[in-house]
Amino acid sequence: MITRTAPAARWLEALPLGNGRIGAMAWGDPAAARFGLNESTLWSGTPGVDAGRRTGADVAAAARAESRRLWAAGDVPGAEQALGALGASWGQAYQPVGDLHVEVPGAVPGPRELDLDARLHRVRTAGGDHLSAVSAADEVLLHAVPLAAGDVLRVRLESPQHEEHRSEREDGLDVILRVPSDAPPGHAPGAPGLAWGEDASRAAVAVRWRREGERALLVCAIATSWRGLGERPDRPPTEVLAEAAATAEAALARGEEELLARHASTPGEDAFALRLPGAALLEEVVAYGRYLLHACSRPGLPPANLQGLWNAEVRAPWSSNYTTNINLEMNHWAAGTAHVPAAAAALEEYTALLRRTGRDTARRLYGAGGWTVHHNSDPWGYSDPVDGETRWAIWPMGGLWLELQLEDLARFTGLPAAEVAAQRMPALREAAAFALDLLHPTDGDRLVTVPSTSPENQWRTPEGTAVALTEGSGMDRWLVRGVLSSLLAAAEVTGAAEDDLLARARAALPRVDGPRIGPDGRLQEWHADLEEPEPHHRHVSHLAPVYPGTEALAPGIEEAATASLLARGDEATGWSLAWKACLWARLHRPDKVEDLLTLFVRPAETADGERSGLYPNLFSAHPPFQMDANFGIVAAVAECLLQSHRGEIELLPAVPPLLASGSVRGLRARPGVAVDLDWAGGEPTRLVLRALGAGAAGEHRVRWGGRTLPVDLPADGAPVAPDLVGR
Template sequence: MSPSTTLSRSCPAERWLEALPLGNGRIGVMAWGDPHRARFSLNDSTLWSGSPQSTQRWRTSAEEATRLRERTRELFLAGEITAAQDLLEQLGTAWSQAYQPVGELVVTREGPGSSVPPAPDGDYERLLDLAQAEHVVRAPGGEHLTLVSAADEVLVHSAPCPPGTRVGLELTSPLVEEQRSEDEQGLSVVLRAPSDAPPPRHHARGELAWDEEGASRVAVVVRTRVEGERLLLACAIVTTWQGLGKQPDRPVAEALAEATEQAEGALARGEQELRRRHRETPLPGADAVGLELRGSAEAELLSTMFAYGRYLLAASSRAGLPPANLQGIWNEKVLAPWGSNYTVNINLEMNHWAAGVAHLPGAAAALEGFVGMLRESGRETARRLYGADGWTMHHNSDPWGYTDPVRGLPKFATWPMGGLWLERELDSIAAFSGEEPTEIAARRLPALREVAAFALDLLHEGPGGTLVSFPSTSPENEWITAEGETVALSESTGMDRWLLREVFESLIAKAELLGRGDDAMVRRAADALERIPGPRIGADGRLLEWHLDGVGEIEPTHRHVSHLGVEYPGGQHLPPEVSAAVVTSMEARGDEATGWSIAWKTSLWARLHRPDKVQDLLELFLRPAETADGERSGLYPNLFSAHPPFQIDGNIGIVAAIAECLVQSHRGEIELLPAPAPILADGTVHGLRARPGIELDLSWHDGRPTAVRLRAVGPGAVGTHRVRCGEHQLLVELPDEHPVELDASALGGNPPGPAHRSNLQGVQG
């Protein structure tokens, strides 16, 4: 096992944030690692409260929405912004649903060996092998193995079981238990999720509901047997899920029968066969990319965090199923923080920034399927709430297709740009695929036309012949009016403008590539693009976040940096003065932030070629989250990222941030090591991707390349490419999909350092 792909602990977990995660893209398990009382916290990515119909009765009507929009615009233009915002809040009257836990499975053993005292220091170790997706406990009496098989769709656990041992099973759950049967082979349980789970702030309108109608069920079937002197357990979890956006009303008997067949079929295969099948069916892209950093314990930990983030995304996202939510697929609470659902003003997108550059095709496919479902429900929302064509969505969503604003303050709720950001994200992922540009354009053009149609209907005449978006906010942030009132409502915030411009530019470019530049929607977008201002710089040198310059700020160091998205993850070519304004904005925002915000800021500083600031942010990211004074951003004992509390976007977002320090390709060239912070000064990476689909193997020492290899992963990446490192550059021809070795010295490379020479000598010897 490589240290960079292994999490090692010297004692069992005593709480959920010490347990270690396993997943197969659907089933999620937190393994606690007690050799005497094995405990597993169970999840399934398809188990959510409610259904597509849960909150329909609360949603704002088209007639009411028209009245609210028109009056809100009148008040805003009259300078009565607080009154306009208070009125606009009524546009969101419902809520999205919450991701649910399945329960806790405990396996006990009584008899010979069960009374062995706790292992002394040095006699116990538990490991999470990220490369193999296996949890191993080594303790007196033998080895314990746990995995979640994608091949067999079950949790597998094996442990020492001397003759005479009695095995006990316990399954507890915060859900409603509807059926249970137990015998000497195992147990079968059917549980019911809540039929509606309003967030706590909505309890004036609705409490957590447990009605039988409109609720998901989950069947959990556990089977055990003894092979020689080893216990083998198979646990299957099957829900009444029928698909994204569909009622979860599959017959319970079918789900229970499928779970029984899976558990018993897996058990019949035996431990070795199950392990072999598990290893031969890795999650898509799981072993495609690897990073090893050298030079310090912190560098090695950062290598682990890179591998861990890729592992967590692969393990919590599968094509056709819900993509990774706020906690991946690992949640212990019926009402988790923020419902453990989808926050679309940053967190869902950040969860997938690494899908292209760090090649996780399963996650990319999961996001694409999810967005496809949102387009369908978002069309009705666009028509009803905005009288608009195309589709839209707002701040929160769930697998049932929720796209309305949620009931709450406009600063987070009334943000109709979610569709544009998600389509931009799918564009970005596609750019790493190696497909022919015309193939990408043909696939993406219909979706871009549709989301552009909504955007065009959101635009109003603005000052000086410009077009402005309204209603508009800068997600979750607020500003202070000249009258001293705190508000969020604006028009054409900095975030809106970069999303509008980037989506319109992508639409126009793809249409022209396909010879469809005369398409009516494309012409409308091109005309609008001429009238939508680009990034604006304020008198203080910062990039403008709001529609006015010089406004007061309620929280100058706010965690969201939405208006700076034009720099990252945006792909536009920015003039130097705009990037300088981003720097000034970042300096004013400060370093301290939530876990996911630190990941975003790291990516921004990398894009800005500032290794010194990358170092500062990575040090914050790697620190312990728990202190004597309370919690802060950082890492929990199991290396989950803290908002706080736990949110997985920090874990996954840091993968994209590290990749941005090693390779950038948004400017039409491949730039190596643009932000080699001291913690990143020495290392090797393989399989990282650059646009338009070029696989990169790179070794470096003191921030300079020592070996470089490129490979086109598809016909769209074949051809001549400019490769640059600092002031040095090469034109590289990739004639086909075979790898090409580059002359590292021509890119300013150093000869290998002592560690590199040692490795090379070992290979030659």
């Protein structure tokens, strides 16, 4: 439950509602209610809007060859500049619908709350409760309020989009909006302004209201010209408006009581509850993060973007789209451990789109098989590098990371290993095909990725120039080895016949280095031990083998990762704090986890400006606002309470004093085990395990501290509560 004593005075004080498609930021003034509206499928541009700007195969081949020549000659800045020819365009931007205003004469502000379990916003007033929800059952924002006799609602819609149609009457409002046909990001070098051509998405907003005795009910439906991921959004505006109007009228006819009952009874995620008696704010933040992920992701629609579902700006920071070098993956780290399968399904469907569009990019830019996506994308399937600096633009490994993310999420389903492997094999084959074609020989028998960068970071040449280009960065090595290993493991489980691709993967894997320890005792990020212009850089990509990686680590790697994290320091952007907390949890350092959690929950706004932390509505600050950290911190706390990547179920592996006692219901362990856990003083006091499917049935080793306990789980999903106290 998120509670506030007064209405919001600005967007970052409003509280979010969502059903995976429609988002609404509730400001909470009962006399002048305001809802910032979003719809997950409303984006600028269309598929192929960038086609005329894409780099051709001949230009790309020449750029790669020139880059290799300059690299071999020792001219790293020149080699990097040559690769800039690969990126010539940009992804599109997530768009706001506008603001819906509902005025209720005479209403006096009172305390407000966001009930996370009921998915309901409530303002308590002397005249009665003002209730708001975004219903998945009826696909509307509903707003029900007390209304004195003789009074009427006053309703208006304001939007930054181009208005093509508006009709108003006493009890209804219809609006058709057109969004930009092309929206270059504000940070793009020399980016042109917004384009407002006719070839663009439309949104129709239909608002209906009526009196019901001493109360009034308002519903708002939103429809768009969306036809699906990667499809041209060309539904006729009249059809879109007719759909929105029919949805609103059907919902209004049900009345307040039935709408609320249908909203409450809509199947949601399985129960999840965390209780932390010594850390009330952190308990709230974790529940909030899981609520947000559930509220902004569902199958058939774009997954949670950089701002989840909620965005007020036509040109939002970083276009509020998908950054695949950390943010999209972090959005879904908790989908397994905290069990949000709808989000995992949405990510799978989105990745399927990128596989389709990324095949052309792989062939055209790298002469490679399989598929690729770079650091930035959108629901139209943009997969080229963007026009920008090499340190973030030229990173062709997004496809490999997404496949490893999906590979891990599949381990939480409880499905038999052979079934999971059979499902994942085709995708793993494509990812491996691209990885193999990106590998080049170096230092005798070793293979490295070319081109390669370590996301958004740089190193300094002996001449003092900051550059990003490398060969076989630490993160690349983890990704390539992870994909090749997963493919070969799946082939073994399924009994797949040996073919050329499997043979190439088998031959290449031992020639790709795993994590390397540099002369200074830290994990090596680059091709060599190099000077860092920014030692405290926010990205810790070279530590990914520790987290989110799940493979066994060679001796000394954890110690080197510890040295790397200590050198990086604690202060960072919001999402980086969450990643570091996950890493420290994997390294069994509760003291450092506590340091990061303390930074995470501090106020983001200070007298000196903004920093990482939380805004008044608990959205996380990069700064500015980004939703990835709200999701990432759920994964971090889950990792403190339960780890299962080592082939066993480990309880309380990194519990700091802040989390010394508590209880959790609904955690998930690999390979699909539901876990309920109580603990006190850092020791487990009650444990209930349940297999979620045949693949999770059988004997599991449960470990905590220096103790282990075998637990046999039946295939029928019956709960098992082993005796912990007597052990």
